[in-house]
Amino acid sequence: MEMLHLRYFVAVAEELNFSAAARRLHMAASPLSQRIKDLEHELGQKLFDRSTHHVTLTAAGTALLPIARDVLEQVNSIPWRLREATEPQRSTVFLGMPAGVHPDLRDRVTALAERVRERFELKRWPGASPDLVDAVLDGRLALTLARMPVTDPALEALPAMSERLGAVVPADQFAGRQSVSLAELSGFAYLAAPEDSTPAYFEQLDHQLMSLGIKKRLKLANTGYSGVSEIISSGLAFSISMLDEASPMHLYRLENVAVLPFTDFQPELETNLLWRRDRGDSGDLAELVTAAREIFAEPLTS
Known part of the structure; x- marks a missing residue:
């Protein structure tokens, strides 16, 4: 079993739609469906009930979902855990910025960078919200501003604007x-x-x-x-x-x-500030997230 199989499974399980999951994974629906079949064959368990209009998890699929999420989160945490163990005390971290961020929201990002500058060098990274969220999940970005809706149990969200x-x-x-x-x-x-x-x-x-x-x-x-x-x-x-x-x-x-x-x-x-829950609760970003909670305590409106 390869890690990609688990990523494919989680995407389909969360979307309950092969086409939507394929778009999320930047691949075609046909090979995605085949990879799921390969995983079912390897596990000897049917993971999804498929019909023309609906996709639902079987009992085995429901049981596998939290296990797969936990495995992926552990794998995704390897880069930042390694950085935490080997990098100097002041770290360079990146915060994602989608297009068209309001100036008042930019001011808060600047205030956050100033608040944590002794511990972190906070740099901004542009992109579309889905790509920025993916970069937070795989550890390339520490945090991101993202246009809602975004739903992922591995992420914690703070309303920003x-x-x-x-x-x-x-x-x-x-x-x-x-x-x-x-x-x-x-x-x-x-x-x-x-x-x-x-x-x-x-x-x-x-x-x-x-x-x-x-x-x-x-x-x-x-x-x-x-x-x-x-x-x-x-x-x-x-x-x-x-x-x-x-x-x-x-x-x-x-x-x-x-x-x-x-x-x-x-x-x-709606725009939220997002980070990985495991990194913010007690991981390498705990100090940064604490400062972010203070800076973004009151959501902005315009």
């Missing part, structure tokens, strides 16, 4: 307006941000908008936030982004783009 979201619309078609309703946007296509940088929360928003009457969709490939702004400026679609003008996301706005609050919809993007 809640940001109100608004409708990004063509300004000339909403001139003089201070707000907008969903009904007024039903004639526009909804344009999501690029998939490689979109927080998972925006997938939930997409489903909410569909249920609330926004049926048209427009997707862009091989472009970034500036491309989204270009389409909105042309009057072809609307999107959703941070409402606070202090947010770095407003730097992508073109001249004919405005961000308005909704009158009948209250989307909010």
Whole structure:
């Protein structure tokens, strides 16, 4: 049995969906399914009941899940335990930073770095939330800010900031307006941000908008936030982004783009500070986590 088999099993067990687990593992669903079958054959136990629409754990799968998680956590802890035993007292550690972090939240990261500078050199590392979370789990990052939702029992989360979201619309078609309703946007296509940088929360928003009457969709490939702004400026679609003008996301706005609050919809993007529970409770990051709890004690809002 290889460690990868356990990683594959845990991903499928947590997602209960082979396609979703394959995306999480950055692989195709077909080889993932074959690896699970290989593991079942080696163990002599059926781990999942599969049907066309549902995947559920068998009794054996349910029993294996905590064992597999424990083994993976022990393996993942080897790098930081080794560093703890061999590195000098002042360590360089990295904190993940997703795109568009609000300046007030950046100030708290700076305050944390200053608080712990005698023990840690805290450096920032950019990336998309899923990749940053993976880097925390495998020990490459000490902590990360991440857009919610993120659910993993190996992680501990501290609420850091809640940001109100608004409708990004063509300004000339909403001139003089201070707000907008969903009904007024039903004639526009909804344009999501690029998939490689979109927080998972925006997938939930997409489903909410569909249920609330926004049926048209427009997707862009091989472009970034500036491309989204270009389409909105042309009057072809609307999107959703941070409402606070202090947010770095407003730097992508073109001249004919405005961000308005909704009158009948209250989307909010939550950002948490995450770290591995075993490293923070009594491991090598205990001192850093204690300082982080103090700096981030009161969640920010915007």
